Amino acid sequence: MDGVLIDSEPFIREAAVRMFAEKGLTVHPDDFLPFTGAGENRFIGGVAEKYGVALDIERDKARTYQFYGELVRGRLEALPGVHEFIAKARSKGLKLAVASAADRVKVDINLDEIGLSEDDFDAVITGSDVTRKKPDPEIFLTAAAKMGVEPDECLVCEDAPNGIEAARAAGMRCLGITTTFSADELQADWHAPNLAHAPDEALAW
Secondary structure, three states, X not given: OEOOOEOOHXXXXXXXXXXXXXOOOOOOHHHHHHHOOOOHHHHHHHHHHHXXXXXXXXXXXXXXXXHHHHHXXXXXXXXXXXXXXXXXHHHOOOOOEEEOOXXXXXXXXXXXXXXXXXXXXXXXXXXXXXXXXXXXXXXXXXXXXXXXXXXXXOEEEEOOHHHHHHHXXXXXXXXXXXXXXXXXXXXXXXXXXXXXXOOOHHHHO
16 A cells, blocks of 8 residues: 555654654654554554664554544545556456555555545455564465455565565565665566556556
């Protein structure tokens, strides 16, 4: 979802910066980059570890989401090509899933802001639905199972190395979206700056 359907990273980083500021700690947006795509527990937990700060993870995560919801209201847009890519996949008879390491509350906020809902997908799996987060393949394997397809029939669209690693571990092919990391960093089967430029081969194989 993040970095593929929407670019929420600047907003969630700012939300987390504000959460830490309430604790009297100044952190920087770039501090979160190593933990991108690994779920919010790791996203804020990794930065807390870096600075030696103890978290009440559920409370502090809820506060981060509160800031996030305020920050994105009316400001979050689908990345180029999202709605067209979904329509193209549907026209080919393909099943679609959102498999996001983010918690359910954030996924719901994001989909609503860009005019999508769970009904637009055959499966919506979030970090709230799995035990092990990316780079573990559990989330992608769970999505495939819910759609009723084999892992080697799946294409994962990802913008983060953690997600690409998870897709590889799941035995799936990958389209790397270079919104956050470069093609060299993603090491996917195909690359595109966004879904508007997704190569035809990524849906045709």
